[in-house]
Amino acid sequence: MSDLDWVPEGIDITVPSVARTYDYLLGGAHNLAVDRAMGDQMLQVLPGARDLVRLNRSFLRRAVTYLAERGVRQFLDIGSGIPTVGNVHEIAQEVAPGCRVVYVDKDPVAIAHSRLILADDENTTAVQADLREPEDVLSRPEVTGLLDFDEPIALLLLLVVHFVRPEEEPGKLLARYGDRLAPGSFMVISHATADDRAETMRRAADTVRESKSKDNLVYRTHAEVTELFDGYELVEPGVVGHALWRPGGVGDIADTAEDNTQVWAGVGRKPVIGGR
Amino acid sequence: MTAPLPQDADGLRARTKLAKKWAYLLSSKTFIPMAGAELERQLLGFVERLCAGVVSEALAQRAGREVGDALVALNCTSAESLQVSVEIVSKGLLGMSSLAPPDKLRERVVDVIASLAAGFVDRIRASTLAQQEQLGRSLYKAMRQAQAELQASELRFELLEEHLSTGIATAGLDGRLVRSNGALARIVDRQPAEVTGMSLFDLVHPEDRTALRTDFAQLTEGGTASITQPRRLLRADGERAWVTLTLSPLRRIEGPAQVMVLAEDATDVNLLQGQLNHQALHDVLTRLPNRQYFTSRLEQALRTADPGTGVSVFHLDLDGFSRFTGGLGRAVGDHVLKIVAGRLQAVVAEENAMVARFGHDEFAILVENKQTTPDVVTMIRRINDVLSAPFHSDGNRVAVSATIGVVHRPPRDSTPAALLDSADLTLRRAKGNGRRQWELADRAQDGRDRRTFSLAATMPGAWENGEIQVLYRPVVRLSDRQVESAEVLLRWDHPKLGALPHEQCLALAEDTGLIVPLGTWALRVACEQARAWRRELRRDLPVRWALTPSQAADPDLLGVVREVLSDTGLPPSSLRLGAPAQALFGDRGEVADNLQYLAEDEVGVELEEFTAAPGDLVRLLDGLPVRAVRMTQSAAAEPDSAVARALAGVLEVVRDAGVGLTAAGVTTPEQARWWREVGADTASGPLFAPAGPPDAITR
Numbered sequence: 001m002s003d004l005d006w007v008p009e010g011i012d013i014t015v016p017s018v019a020r021t022y023d024y025l026l027g028g029a030h031n032l033a034v035d036r037a038m039g040d041q042m043l044q045v046l047p048g049a050r051d052l053v054r055l056n057r058s059f060l061r062r063a064v065t066y067l068a069e070r071g072v073r074q075f076l077d078i079g080s081g082i083p084t085v086g087n088v089h090e091i092a093q094e095v096a097p098g099c100r101v102v103y104v105d106k107d108p109v110a111i112a113h114s115r116l117i118l119a120d121d122e123n124t125t126a127v128q129a130d131l132r133e134p135e136d137v138l139s140r141p142e143v144t145g146l147l148d149f150d151e152p153i154a155l156l157l158l159l160v161v162h163f164v165r166p167e168e169e170p171g172k173l174l175a176r177y178g179d180r181l182a183p184g185s186f187m188v189i190s191h192a193t194a195d196d197r198a199e200t201m202r203r204a205a206d207t208v209r210e211s212k213s214k215d216n217l218v219y220r221t222h223a224e225v226t227e228l229f230d231g232y233e234l235v236e237p238g239v240v241g242h243a244l245w246r247p248g249g250v251g252d253i254a255d256t257a258e259d260n261t262q263v264w265a266g267v268g269r270k271p272v273i274g275g276r
Numbered sequence: 277m278t279a280p281l282p283q284d285a286d287g288l289r290a291r292t293k294l295a296k297k298w299a300y301l302l303s304s305k306t307f308i309p310m311a312g313a314e315l316e317r318q319l320l321g322f323v324e325r326l327c328a329g330v331v332s333e334a335l336a337q338r339a340g341r342e343v344g345d346a347l348v349a350l351n352c353t354s355a356e357s358l359q360v361s362v363e364i365v366s367k368g369l370l371g372m373s374s375l376a377p378p379d380k381l382r383e384r385v386v387d388v389i390a391s392l393a394a395g396f397v398d399r400i401r402a403s404t405l406a407q408q409e410q411l412g413r414s415l416y417k418a419m420r421q422a423q424a425e426l427q428a429s430e431l432r433f434e435l436l437e438e439h440l441s442t443g444i445a446t447a448g449l450d451g452r453l454v455r456s457n458g459a460l461a462r463i464v465d466r467q468p469a470e471v472t473g474m475s476l477f478d479l480v481h482p483e484d485r486t487a488l489r490t491d492f493a494q495l496t497e498g499g500t501a502s503i504t505q506p507r508r509l510l511r512a513d514g515e516r517a518w519v520t521l522t523l524s525p526l527r528r529i530e531g532p533a534q535v536m537v538l539a540e541d542a543t544d545v546n547l548l549q550g551q552l553n554h555q556a557l558h559d560v561l562t563r564l565p566n567r568q569y570f571t572s573r574l575e576q577a578l579r580t581a582d583p584g585t586g587v588s589v590f591h592l593d594l595d596g597f598s599r600f601t602g603g604l605g606r607a608v609g610d611h612v613l614k615i616v617a618g619r620l621q622a623v624v625a626e627e628n629a630m631v632a633r634f635g636h637d638e639f640a641i642l643v644e645n646k647q648t649t650p651d652v653v654t655m656i657r658r659i660n661d662v663l664s665a666p667f668h669s670d671g672n673r674v675a676v677s678a679t680i681g682v683v684h685r686p687p688r689d690s691t692p693a694a695l696l697d698s699a700d701l702t703l704r705r706a707k708g709n710g711r712r713q714w715e716l717a718d719r720a721q722d723g724r725d726r727r728t729f730s731l732a733a734t735m736p737g738a739w740e741n742g743e744i745q746v747l748y749r750p751v752v753r754l755s756d757r758q759v760e761s762a763e764v765l766l767r768w769d770h771p772k773l774g775a776l777p778h779e780q781c782l783a784l785a786e787d788t789g790l791i792v793p794l795g796t797w798a799l800r801v802a803c804e805q806a807r808a809w810r811r812e813l814r815r816d817l818p819v820r821w822a823l824t825p826s827q828a829a830d831p832d833l834l835g836v837v838r839e840v841l842s843d844t845g846l847p848p849s850s851l852r853l854g855a856p857a858q859a860l861f862g863d864r865g866e867v868a869d870n871l872q873y874l875a876e877d878e879v880g881v882e883l884e885e886f887t888a889a890p891g892d893l894v895r896l897l898d899g900l901p902v903r904a905v906r907m908t909q910s911a912a913a914e915p916d917s918a919v920a921r922a923l924a925g926v927l928e929v930v931r932d933a934g935v936g937l938t939a940a941g942v943t944t945p946e947q948a949r950w951w952r953e954v955g956a957d958t959a960s961g962p963l964f965a966p967a968g969p970p971d972a973i974t975r
Contacts, residue, residue, distance in 0.1 A: 011418050020411075026307055027353040029407035030414075054307040061309060085351045086309025108422060113414035249312020251303025 011108055015212040019081035019110040022159070025053045028084045030113065038211050045203045048259040053159075056190055058252045059242040059265050060158055061091050063188045066235075066246065066267070067154045068095035072186060074153040076143070078104040078131050079160025083117050088156065089124045099123065100146050104137055106130040131160055132168060134176035152184040152270075159263070161228065162192045163215045174228055183272040187232055190242050190265040194219040196258050225264040232268025239266035287374060291327065294368035295320035301360045306352050315350075322346060326365060329388040330375045336384060340391025341398070348399040358396050362389055441580065443519070443539030449496055449532060451476040451488075462580040463519060463541055465511040476537060481508035481516050488521075495525045495535055506542060518542040541576065559633040561610055562617035567696075570632035570640055574692040577644050585645035586685035588652060590659070591699035592620075592678040595711040597637035604672050611669045612676060613637070619662040623655075639678075640699070645685070652684050656714045679706045680714040731776075732784040735768070739794060744768050744781065746801045749967035751820065751938065751960045754952040761818040761852065762809075763960055764802040765967045766794075778967075786824050795827045796836050803844040803851060805970050810850070813974060820852040822884050825859040829866040834873045841879075852880035854906060857892050868900070875901030882906055882938070888926045896935065904936030909947060909961065924954045931955045 016038035020031040024039040027050075031039075042049045064075070073096060077088050080103035092099035103114050103126040114126035125142045137143060147153055155177055164170040178187065194201035205217040220228075226239045237245065241261030243253045254260055299316045302308065308315055322343045329339030347361060369375070369385045376384050437444050443460030445453045452475050461468040464479055477485050484507045491503045502524035508516040522538040557569035565573070574589070581587045594616065601609035613633070620631045620639055628644040641659075643649060650658070659678065666675040681703030686695050698717045706715035738744060748762040768776040776784075785791040802819040809817040827833060841848055853874060860867050860883070875881045886892055886905035896902060914920060927937060939951040942961035951959055965972065 011415065011422055013415070027351060029404040030411045032411070057307045057309070086307070091309070108418035109411070109414050112417040112421070113410060116410060116414060116417075249303065249315075250300045251308060251312060251315070255304060 017107055017109065018163070018208075018213060018215050019105060019107045022053055023082040023084055025050050026057060026084055028082065030082045030084065038207070038213075041207050041211075042204060045207055046200055048254065048256050048262070049204075051254045051256065051259045052262055055243045055252070055254055055259060056159055056263055056265075057086060059190055059245055059263075060088070060156070060188075061086055062246055062248060062252070063265075063267055064088050064091040064154075064156070065095060067186055067188075068092045068099060070186075072152055072154045073099050074147050074151060075099065075101040075156060076104065076147060076153055077101060077156040077158075078137065079157060079163075080105050080110070080114065080126075081107070082110050083114050089118075089121065093123070101125075102127060102143050102146055104129050104131070104143075131157070132164065132173065134173065134180075138177070138180050149180055150182055152182055152186070154186040154188060155181065156188045158188065158190045159192065161189055162218050162220065165216075165218055171228060171230065175231070178231055178270060181270055183270055185270045186235075187229065187268045187270070188266075189225065189228055189268075190263050191225045191228075192217060192219055193221065193225070193262065193264050195221055196261060201262075220264075222264055225266065229266060229268040231270070233271055235267040235269060239264050241265070287372065290368070290372055291323045292320060294364070295323050297368075298323070298361065298364050301364060302350075302352055302357055305356045305360060306354055308350050308352065310350075318346075318350070323365070323368070326369060326388050326392070327372065327375055329391075330369055330372075330381070330384045333384065333387075336387040337391045340388040340393075341395030344392040344395025344397070345399040347392075347396055348403055353400055353403070358393065361396075362393065365389065365392070441541060441576070443537075443541075445471070445476070445537040445539075446526065447476050447535045447537050449492065449535065451492065451535075453479075453537075454534070459580070460537075460539055463511075463517050463539055464509050465513060465515075465517075465579070479509050480521075481510055484508055491523055492535065495523055496533070501525075509539065541580075562614055562633050564617050564621075564639075565630055565632040567632060567634045567640075570630060570634070570642060571692045571696065573630050574642055574695065577642060578686070578688055578690060578692065578695075581644045581688075582646075583688060585647065585649065586688075588643045588645060588649075588655070588685065589683045589695060589699050590641040590643070590655070591634075591681040591683075591696075591703045592639040592641070592659070593680075593703055593707060594637040594639075595677045595679055597676075600674070604670065604674075608669045608672060608674070612674060615667060615669075616663060616676060616678075619665075620659065623658050623662055640696075652682055652716070656680055656682070660712060677712040679703065679711060681706055681717065682714060683717040686717075728784065728787070731770075731773075732787045732790075735781075735784050735790055738768060738770070739790070739797075743770065744794070745969075746798050746805075747778075747967040748802075748805070748819070748970055748973050749960055750965045750973055751958050752964045753958055754948060754956055757964070759817065759973060760958050761820050762802075762806075762973050763967070764798060764819050764821045766798060767967070782824050786826060789826075791824050791826055792830060792832075795821075795824065796840070799836070799851075800840045800844070803840050803846045806850050807844045807846045808970075809974065810846075816847075816850055817973070818850045818852050818880065820854065820880075820882070822854040823856070825856055828855040828859045828870060830870075831866065833870045834877075837874060837879060838877065848878040849880060852882055852903075854882040854884040856884045857886050857895075857905075860895060860900075872901055875903075880904075888923055888930075893926065893929065896930065896933065902935055904938050904957075905930060906938045906940055909939065909941035909943065920950065927954045 013032055014034060016034045020035040021039045021042070024031040024036050025042070039049070046052070067075075068091070075088050075092060080088070083103070088103070089099065089101040092101060101124045103111075103118075103124070105111055105114070105126070106128060108128055111126045111128040118124045118126060123146075125146055127137070127140050127142045129137045129140060131137070157174075161170055161174070164173060174187070192201070201219060205219070209216050222239060226234075229239070242263040242265035243260035245265045245267070247253050295316050298319050299312065302319075303312065303315060310318075325339045325343055329336040347357065352358075352361070366385060366389050369388065370381065373381065375381060437457040440457070441459050443457065443463045445456035445460055447453050453472050456468065456471045458468050461471045464471065471479075477488060480488050487505070488507065491505065494503065502522055504520060504522040507519055507521040509519050511517050519539040520542050522540070524536040524538075526534040526536050528534065557565060559566050574587070577587050594612075597609070597612070600612050616639065617631065617633065620641060624631065624641055624643060627649055628646065630642045632640045632642075634640050643655070659680065663676050663678055666673050668674070681699045681701070683695055683699045683702065686698070698719075702715050702717040706713040709715070745767050747765045747767050749765055750759040751761045751763055752758060753760045765778040766781040767778065768781050770776055782791065785794045799821055802821060806817060806819040823833075830836075837851070837853070841851065855867055855871055860871070871881050880903050881901055883892075883896065883900075883902050883905040886896075886907050888907070896905065930937060937954070937956040939947075939956045939959040940961060942948050942951065942959045942963045944963060948959060948963055
């Protein structure tokens with residue numbers, strides 16, 4: 001036991017990291033050869049991969065802007081990855097300077113990096129924890145210290161719920177977060193699907209599975225993703241392709257039609273009892 | 277920006293159109309974190325900068341570099357971004373003929389675009405290096421954090437490993453133990469150093485080996501998280517130790533996989549705790565563990581304690597505790613017990629110890645000795661020191677002391693039951709010496725005491741079964757050898773041990789407190805017999821009963837005697853009761869009071885075991901209502917000795933005081949003659965007749 005022959009998940013530089021691969025596809029340089037190899041393999045199988053992450057990032061920007069404009073001042077971003085450009089706190093604080101943001105990721109490198117970047121911002125913090133352990137996430141002092149659970153919070157789950165296996169019961173898992181959120185809170189989900197291009201997406205999933213990464217993609221149908229919003233009122237236009245959720249300009253939509261609907265996205269609002 | 281841009285509407289329209297097209301192409305290739313309109317606004321700024329560079333030769337390089345740099349800042353970092361930018365901007369600028377003279381335009385545009393490419397590359401190189409640098413730092417920080425956590429987790433593991441009573445080991449896939457803890461060594465009764473290096477297969481019972489191999493194979497094949505089974509381990513002495521064995525695979529990045537082994541002592545107190553609820557193991561009043569829990573812990577401690585230091589068991593009995601409950605009330609008694617419980621726990625707070633409440637006022641302490649544990653004498657002193665500190669309870673100032681039996685470092689093969697018996701016997705011995713005494717267990721003495729106590733324990737049953745009889749021994753007048761009265765004696769016809777004589781019966785009954793009912797019974801039987809003799813023989817034949825110390829001091833004695841006399845109709849003068857001189861001498865008044873009242877009732881009061889010592893004599897002459905004293909033969913020594921002559925002088929004083937003298941244990945005619953010479957009226961002993969049933973007296 002005393003030998004340092006053990007490397008925690010996410011620090012082993014021979015294993016690709018989802019967060020760093022995402023960064024690579026987004027054009028960042030916070031990645032290692034192993035991540036780039038994985039990204040390149042993905043591009044071979046799914047040439048639109050760069051567009052998918054770009055569209056997802058655009059969706060995040062629109063959703064956060066929408067929520068901040070609706071008065072939401074607290075954000076809990078789970079599966080936040082490596083902070084690059086257009087991070088949640090930057091987008092939200094552009095609308096309302098006092099917005100508070102907690103980034104959560106299980107990747108220790110992503111969190112170490114987030115802390116490096118967020119060191120000077122007292123309205124943001126980063127926590128290393130796993131989406132699958134809601135009680136742990138919600139009881140962390142960084143979370144309870146920065147977020148007021150009596151006020152609305154936006155729970156952001158972008159491209160992360162599709163790593164939760166069916167036996168882990170994502171619906172019940174998310175409900176454990178939802179139970180803690182004040183009425184008027186929001187939940188934002190984007191989730192990869194194989195409703196179209198099933199064969200391509202299967203090969204994409206295999207690419208991830210064959211890497212040494214422990215995260216495997218689980219696609220869900222439109223109905224299944226909609227079901228994740230049980231107990232929430234869906235904001236117009238409901239669960240749609242990520243490019244089609246309130247697009248604002250040319251960059252929000254890809255040329256290839258399938259890329260626009262390869263990821264289901266939606267925003268739900270936890271109803272106020274007796275309210276609207 | 278010195279050079280003015282052409283302010284014509286056509287020029288502005290051309291620049292805006294270029295910016296829009298540029299924005300469209302960029303945003304469909306790369307993620308730019310801003311809304312489309314904002315991007316167009318920014319790109320229009322870029323276009324105007326570049327136009328200025330085309331207008332003014334001096335500005336060309338700077339403008340180009342700045343825009344190249346700004347593009348990267350917008351996250352346009354891909355080769356495609358650069359490609360579309362160069363293409364669209366070059367074409368656009370070349371179409372703006374108003375910017376420069378026709379012969380210069382082409383050259384200026386090339387200048388600006390070349391600088392844009394250079395600026396782009398510079399910035400992207402710097403940005404990539406900075407990001408890689410950040411990533412390296414993040415990796416390092418994460419690694420360091422992980423190492424710190426690993427170290428903390430190792431410390432925790434080592435602490436657990438060292439202090440848990442669960443055996444913990446790491447085994448290779450061949451079963452060889454590469455690491456093991458002290459608890460495992462204790463379970464298998466070996467030295468820790470010896471266990472590491474052994475094979476787990478050699479440590480399990482031969483009959484469990486095949487099953488264990490199957491478990492190992494299953495773990496090696498993978499897919500199994502862990503296997504938990506009851507197994508038998510082999511101790512060094514060949515005895516088996518039942519454990520719950522848990523095997524769990526330990527996969528490693530480097531080196532072969534290993535197996536984590538947990539051996540939980542199946543006889544462990546934890547198991548007991550799991551089966552019984554807390555209340556079944558604890559005393560409700562003091563919340564201390566009870567005898568059952570203590571016994572279970574003792575059993576474990578005997579096996580697992582360091583043989584170099586062993587365990588010690590202290591069995592405590594509070595001195596005169598009935599004084600609290602009887603005199604001050606139950607609430608005070610309960611309070612005292614709680615205080616005692618807390619104080620005893622404080623005494624051994626530094627030790628690996630358990631304090632338990634055994635019964636009414638009995639406590640026990642088990643100490644698993646360490647090198648630093650104080651010796652027994654110090655421990656006893658500390659116990660009595662803390663107990664003796666007075667405290668207030670319900671307005672009373674109270675202090676307690678305890679008598680303690682100690683079993684120190686018993687052999688490891690002792691059973692808890694034998695050990696607790698030994699502690700109990702030792703405590704009783706200590707109590708025999710008075711208050712605040714203590715004694716160490718003595719195996720030989722234990723054996724004797726054990727026999728006595730087991731006899732004493734069966735005595736009430738034997739009495740009920742009629743094994744105990746009342747016998748009579750004639751007391752004869754020395755002048756004419758006529759039977760003057762009858763001594764009442766007990767005999768226990770034990771089915772296995774044969775007849776146990778009077779003295780032993782009394783000692784056993786006195787030990788258990790049976791003496792009071794048994795003595796009363798004997799008295800009643802004897803009085804009924806005396807009444808029968810009066811009718812039968814038509815003369816008075818008094819019966820004589822020697823009171824034991826506790827009978828003599830019994831506050832109910834007078835009542836009992838009166839009741840018996842009234843029930844049997846025997847005249848009080850036909851009953852003689854002997855009180856032991858020692859009891860009278862060491863007494864605070866109860867015995868003297870009893871004798872006084874009995875004498876007033878005209879019961880014949882005599883003094884037993886009179887030694888003619890000065891103290892006895894003073895009491896006797898001090899107005900005690902005694903009709904006679906009785907001396908035994910041994911006290912009188914040989915008739916012609918100097919002692920005998922001195923005794924004769926003393927006895928003269930007794931006689932002069934009007935007190936009679938009777939001798940017991942007379943075996944020879946010479947002795948009988950001597951007693952007669954010194955003034956004894958009556959005597960008993962083997963010379964005259966042995967004890968027997970009632971008809972032996974009248975025959």
